[in-house]
Amino acid sequence: MAAGFPGVRLGLATVRWLQTQSSSPLAVIGGRFPVMTGILSGCASRKQIRHVHVTGGRSSPATGTVPGRLPFATVSQQDLEFFNKLLHSRTITDPDLLESSNRDWLNSVKGSSEVLLRPESTEEVSQILRYCNERRLAVNPQGGNTGLVGGSVPVFDEIILSTALMNRVLSFDRVSGILTCQAGCVLEKLSDYLEERDFIMPLDLGAKGSCHIGGNVATNAGGLRLLRYGSLHGTVLGLEVVLADGQVLNCLAGLRKDNTGYDLKQLFIGSEGTLGVITAVSILCPHKPNAVNVAFLGCSSFQQLLETFQCCRGMLGEILSAFEFLDSSCMKLLETHLKLVNPITESPFYILIETAGSNATHDEEKLHSFLETVMSSSLVDDGTVATEQAKIKALWAMRERITEALTHDGYTYKYDISLPVEKIYQLVTDMREHLGDRAKNVVGYGHVGDGNLHLNITSPAKDPALLAAIEPYVYEWTARFQGSISAEHGLGLKKKNYIHFSKPPEAVALMGNIKSMLDPRGILNPYKTLPDCLR
Ligand SMILES: O=C(O)CC[C@@H](O)C(=O)O
Numbered sequence: 371m372a373a374g375f376p377g378v379r380l381g382l383a384t385v386r387w388l389q390t391q392s393s394s395p396l397a398v399i400g401g402r403f404p405v406m407t408g409i410l411s412g413c414a415s416r417k418q419i420r421h422v423h424v425t426g427g428r429s430s431p432a433t434g435t436v437p438g439r440l441p442f443a444t445v446s447q448q449d450l451e452f453f454n455k456l457l458h459s460r461t462i463t464d465p466d467l468l469e470s471s472n473r474d475w476l477n478s479v480k481g482s483s484e485v486l487l488r489p490e491s492t493e494e495v496s497q498i499l500r501y502c503n504e505r506r507l508a509v510n511p512q513g514g515n516t517g518l519v520g521g522s523v524p525v526f527d528e529i530i531l532s533t534a535l536m537n538r539v540l541s542f543d544r545v546s547g548i549l550t551c552q553a554g555c556v557l558e559k560l561s562d563y564l565e566e567r568d569f570i571m572p573l574d575l576g577a578k579g580s581c582h583i584g585g586n587v588a589t590n591a592g593g594l595r596l597l598r599y600g601s602l603h604g605t606v607l608g609l610e611v612v613l614a615d616g617q618v619l620n621c622l623a624g625l626r627k628d629n630t631g632y633d634l635k636q637l638f639i640g641s642e643g644t645l646g647v648i649t650a651v652s653i654l655c656p657h658k659p660n661a662v663n664v665a666f667l668g669c670s671s672f673q674q675l676l677e678t679f680q681c682c683r684g685m686l687g688e689i690l691s692a693f694e695f696l697d698s699s700c701m702k703l704l705e706t707h708l709k710l711v712n713p714i715t716e717s718p719f720y721i722l723i724e725t726a727g728s729n730a731t732h733d734e735e736k737l738h739s740f741l742e743t744v745m746s747s748s749l750v751d752d753g754t755v756a757t758e759q760a761k762i763k764a765l766w767a768m769r770e771r772i773t774e775a776l777t778h779d780g781y782t783y784k785y786d787i788s789l790p791v792e793k794i795y796q797l798v799t800d801m802r803e804h805l806g807d808r809a810k811n812v813v814g815y816g817h818v819g820d821g822n823l824h825l826n827i828t829s830p831a832k833d834p835a836l837l838a839a840i841e842p843y844v845y846e847w848t849a850r851f852q853g854s855i856s857a858e859h860g861l862g863l864k865k866k867n868y869i870h871f872s873k874p875p876e877a878v879a880l881m882g883n884i885k886s887m888l889d890p891r892g893i894l895n896p897y898k899t900l901p902d903c904l905r
């Protein structure tokens with residue numbers, strides 16, 4: 371904990387050190403995606419339900435054209451008997467209980483599965499898949515169902531295979547920091563488990579209270595710490611995966627280095643459940659930093675924000691753990707829909723910087739000197755810093771709760787774009803100009819440190835004409851600058867047909883071959899990730 375900087379005047383503005391204030395302007399200690407709880411327990415409001423698109427059998431501009439159901443078998447009485455015998459009461463067929471598993475948490479897509487299976491062990495998953503593969507029953511693997519691209523819910527009547535009951539930590543090695551756990555462990559629970567042991571998870575997401583580690587790995591979730599600890603392609607050391615035919619592929623070895631042949635686990639990271647069902651994960655966890663500081667700063671232009679980023683990288687170096695941004699439109703949504711209070715003077719852009727290190731005095735000195743530099747050179751106009759846990763959380767809420775605020779603004783079209791960092795905000799301004807008053811709000815926020823923009827566009831209701839104005843414009847724009855149309859959310863159902871904007875035909879064809887080899891009957895998460903032309 372910081373000893374407490376005095377309120378220091380830096381240039382023209384004053385940095386308000388939150389830990390010294392008795393009456394903080396922040397009345398905003400917020401949960402993460404609290405709206406999800408309601409939706410997951412089937413409590414979505416009418417207003418939200420109105421936007422739900424029943425996916426299967428229809429054509430929807432929001433999800434791309436969904437061609438007809440593939441010729442999978444349908445679940446018979448005999449199939450149910452098999453599942454009941456294997457799982458007993460963990461075979462769910464009650465439509466009310468299936469409701470929240472059929473619907474994504476954004477209420478944007480909805481399937482019509484009639485069976486939800488809740489295995490507890492890898493062996494049970496193996497038996498389920500062996501059976502489904504033989505019968506050619508389609509399966510939709512599901513973790514916490516917090517995905518944003520319609521990848522985690524069925525399109526038609528696929529059997530939902532939930533990892534929710536596979537939630538045990540299998541081992542943790544305090545020397546190496548390697549955690550091995552079942553796929554259904556909730557990310558926040560793992561974080562709590564590790565914190566008690568002075569470690570942390572290498573990834574952190576706004577959806578941490580609901581998302582499962584298996585789902586995180588299956589979508590290669592990036593999140594808020596990627597800048598510091600890298601992607602799951604680096605931190606995941608091993609996986610246990612059940613293949614479509616029920617074979618268990620045990621590549622769980624928790625080794626930092628292992629060059630024995632092809633690194634097969636990488637295939638499953640980010641494959642969105644289309645190549646196998648991840649049942650266990652070995653992941654390398656960093657030590658818990660002794661000192662964490664968060665600064666929330668205001669900038670008057672995106673150019674200044676970028677210069678602040680450059681300066682920050684140079685001056686904070688190894689202690690920098692996050693560099694996030696939001697624009698003033700996001701701030702308005704936070705204020706309007708969630709009643710959060712802007713902790714600093716109104717600005718066109720806001721930056722959230724986190725430092726995490728081992729020596730509080732050293733980190734504070736570095737942060738202090740960085741803040742002095744950016745404020746005296748007028749790169750930053752105003753700012754506030756927190757070192758206390760509750761206030762850190764309050765500042766993070768300004769960034770983490772934007773997704774939630776957007777759900778209250780109407781129907782949201784979401785884009786998750788990677789671009790050269792100096793280009794990321796130009797897409798927002800060009801889109802605003804391009805759409806004019808056809809959109810309700812066009813907002814930009816995201817992970818500056820990773821060159822990852824979250825462009826979100828709202829309208830009072832689902833609006834095909836607006837969508838036609840956004841797509842393919844947004845993808846063409848991204849391709850022009852060699853960007854990625856899915857930085858960290860995956861392709862799922864909504865983006866799969868746009869893959870060619872970011873990958874050459876040879877790469878897409880090879881993906882199709884890999885899918886055919888690993889899942890020749892196509893039962894695993896059909897209709898997702900790969901374009902319809904490969905069906
Ligand atoms: O809702 C979104 O578009 C982004 C969600 C998440 O990736 C985030 O960084 O907050």
Ligand SMILES: [Zn+2]
Pocket residue numbers: 593816817824858
């Ligand atoms: Zn993100």
